[in-house]
Amino acid sequence: MTGFDIDEIPSALQRHLPVGAELVWPAQGMTSEVALAVGTSGTVVLKRCTNPIYLTWLRREHEVLLAIAHLGLPVPNVIDHTEQSGSSGPEAWLVMSCLPGRSLWSAMLEAPDGERGPLLQRLGLFLRALHSARIPEALGQPKDWISRKLEQARANLDWCDGDEGLLRWLEESRPAPVPEVLIHGDPSLDNVLIDEGGVLSLIDWSGGDCGDPRYDIALALRTEPEITLGAHEVASFHSAHGGAPMDARTQRWFELLYEFS
Ligand SMILES: Nc1ncnc2c1ncn2[C@@H]1O[C@H](COP(=O)(O)OP(=O)(O)O)[C@@H](O)[C@H]1O
């Protein structure tokens, strides 16, 4: 990821920049370049994608954020979105509000081994609220989420980490369905923010969907190899979330499905 200068921000979006804006670069994710435009009148977040695949994801993130905007969830407010032909090809831009805090991943790394239970309990409660939210009509789909994800996985074979053999295994061993809910679709802990008061929020919404809550749970608990969670820490998560703990095979199935994103 290379970053961008203020004068590369599309003219249609310049009016959203705070007075005296300077760009500050947080730890970057995998799909985009994200800058905080910090000025005397506030801060906004600018997210740019240039890879054609991730450009589609940013378009989807914009749609999902608009669809869930009225649910009262702690998520960024969309300020604007635009697509244009940039200096090296098509690019998509999203401008959104800046949420406070740092990633839950960094808080988890700092917490001593065996003492991550309270953070996981917060996360469990947080995902419980998300999974209990009303599913906006705009996210409704005629086909079930697992079938759609397996179809997408096949379409992604050319560029994703998963391969044909693994995909066949996933297709042949798909878990029994559970009721679908509003999911985030990628709550790895670098997409969960925690503020100084311990309040959580969620960014990076391109996977938001009416879907299988076990995917969110499997991705939220995927902390290896950096962090090995103790059984009681995992139990804190599940009792706060309220769903029955998944068996290890089902959890692995959902983790492996992520190889196709
Ligand atoms: N709305 C936001 N408020 C505060 N920080 C944000 C916001 N959106 C993104 N970030 C920061 O930018 C980083 C990358 O953003 P993210 O949307 O996760 O990009 P990617 O899709 O590349 O993973 C995040 O880890 C976070 O530090």
Ligand SMILES: [Mg+2]
């Ligand atoms: Mg991210």
